Amino acid sequence: MTEEEQGQHEVVGRVKWFDPAKGFGFVVVDNDGGDILLHANVLRNFGQSSVADNARITVIVQHTSRGAQAVEVREILPPEEEDASPIEDLGETDAASIAALSLEPARVKWFDKTKGFGFANVYGRSEDVFIHIEVLRRSGFADLQPGEAVCLRVIEGKRGRMAAQVVSWEAALREKR
Numbered sequence: 699m700t701e702e703e704q705g706q707h708e709v710v711g712r713v714k715w716f717d718p719a720k721g722f723g724f725v726v727v728d729n730d731g732g733d734i735l736l737h738a739n740v741l742r743n744f745g746q747s748s749v750a751d752n753a754r755i756t757v758i759v760q761h762t763s764r765g766a767q768a769v770e771v772r773e774i775l776p777p778e779e780e781d782a783s784p785i786e787d788l789g790e791t792d793a794a795s796i797a798a799l800s801l802e803p804a805r806v807k808w809f810d811k812t813k814g815f816g817f818a819n820v821y822g823r824s825e826d827v828f829i830h831i832e833v834l835r836r837s838g839f840a841d842l843q844p845g846e847a848v849c850l851r852v853i854e855g856k857r858g859r860m861a862a863q864v865v866s867w868e869a870a871l872r873e874k875r
Contacts, residue, residue, distance in 0.1 A: 707758070708756060709727050709729075712728070713736070718748045718840070723736050744866070744868060748842070750835045750838050751777070755771065757770065799852065799863075800851070801849040802827075805821075809844070815828065820852070833861050834864055
């Protein structure tokens with residue numbers, strides 16, 4: 699083990715905030731409340747370009763002269779919903795039913811956080827898949843970038859194919875192992 703690795707340890711906390719445009723955000727640790735810098739490159743190494751505020755996150759932390767910094771993301775869980783109202787287009791679909799759907803590889807066509815939705819193209823299919831911002835947030839993301847590779851769990855909504863869950867490409871690969 700190198701000297702650098704000896705100063706690293708795993709912590710669990712929640713995302714205080716993350717701004718993809720600025721390229722960083724902060725994690726608040728559960729047990730001591732200290733802030734940990736989360737850089738966009740560390741998040742991208744995990745396979746995501748953004749992360750939702752209040753998402754549960756497990757990271758490897760290293761203390762530097764500038765403070766605590768995340769050097770690796772181990773796990774991201776969507777924010778817990780205390781009084782989450784159902785998403786109308788998902789109907790009565792519950793979490794277990796969504797988790798049972800197969801993952802479909804896709805590429806983000808566009809996503810507009812201000813409008814609250816976007817679309818992705820599933821490989822091998824001609825029609826677009828609608829992605830609602832609330833589905834994105836409940837999947838642990840705050841935003842998506844055009845061209846970003848993701849995996850979707852898709853349902854037939856009232857207006858066509860709709861993402862019921864968004865999973866990062868890398869997380870989908872880890873899930874299949």
